Amino acid sequence: MEQTWRAGLFTRGFGAEPEAGAPAVVLVHGLGLSGRYFVPLARRLTADGASVLVPDLPGNARSRAAAPRAPDIDRVAAALAHWHRRLSLGPVLLVANSVGCQVTAALAARFPDLVSRMVLVGPALDPAVPARRQCGALIRDAPREPLSLLGVAVSDYVLTGPLRCAASFRHALRDSAGAFEANLARVRVPTLVVRGAGDTIASPSWTARVAGLVGDGRTAEIAGAAHAAHYSAPDALAELIGKFTATGPGGSA
Template identity: 75%
Template sequence: MTDIGFFARSFGPPPREGRPAMVLVHGLGLSGRYFVPLARRLAAGGATVVVPDLPGNARSRAAEHRAPGVGQCAEALARLHRRLSLGPSVLVANSVGCQVAAALAARHPRLVGRLVLVGPALEPGVSGWRQCARLVADAPREPLGLLGLAAFDYLVTGPLRCAASFGHALRDAAGAFEGNLSRVRAPTLVVRGAGDTIASGTWTRRVAGLVADGRAGEIPGAAHAAHYGAPDAMAALIEKFTVGEPGRSTVGEAG
């Protein structure tokens, strides 16, 4: 638990000048635990990696009395950045966490050097019921270990908070999300697992097109949580992206 009121894991060396830290942002109702395999691989390459449980979720459940909205989570991440003196970081987010990351990058551009959005989940204009159906269709494509981990996290966070967070995320997707993306100036990589039933190729390419400097990519053999199902491939993709120049293609880029 950090002294700003919510829990965060850390991997690798302390933050240092010349090497951007990486902050990994989980999806709705979950914890940062499903980012741990990726965090360990990034840290093995020398990166400073921070993996929070967002306020109101899992081990940070007590940090908020009610489920916080997307903007509130973004402001909490901004406080974490400043408290840990992370500087302009690489923000890696999955699913609904992509909305939090976009809000942070739009509101606090100096805190985000690069942005990696993995399977941005909520497509504007798609109903909540259809989004849930896509999630159900994705579940059999994910590793069994992830399903058990997610079920535990959902129980810890609590069904009422998960439902409230889903409502917040749907409203953000219908309103602020695309506007936030259009304000992002950091080079951005939008990645999906090739088997993802939640974030379609068409939608991920649209997300990449909304930011000022975006590109889209796919990871074969992975589904919605591509960072968990294929952590080595995801780590390689992120590492190549973080050392590349804006506007240049990256490993695994979709055509």
């Protein structure tokens, strides 16, 4: 794993360095976190030959100084697009978790030439669920995650800072109440929506709705995993991603 600043964002790189214009996999973390909790999946995808990049989004964790305050979803998506173009990447496979799915939906809607496919893991936030219930769902999910993930999350939240985490949550709520579903409806690339069977945040009905909103969506569920299925079940998710990327539009082989 290589850790360095690239195009203004702290970035972890796995596998071979992607060549200019060549495809790569970009992993997009959730609210207040860093790319550290994607390391198990990044290593697994690299073992299958992928070039994987995992940026800390602006205002978060090691990229906290990349934004003077917590940016809203549109600004994060624009910053990620700028990072993508500065690195001269070809259309990428985006794999996102939680509120990171709102960022990737905005990116794919506004900059469709940068994205080849999307995998949304535990997409949040469901606009039909009030903020208080969203917080309660997060609390209920915590005991279902590996203890090591909770340690990573707590240290990332401290590094990002509680005020920025709170501001980012407000931005995410506003986006979910307005732009999120509209952005999903503008996505035309093949999209796989995955939930852990024990996820208390992304319900089966909501993940099905997300898959139905995009132009070419499908769903999958991972047994024995919760909201952060990419961390607790990286092998199962990598297998799903491998099958997904091997199919054509509409799920054809």
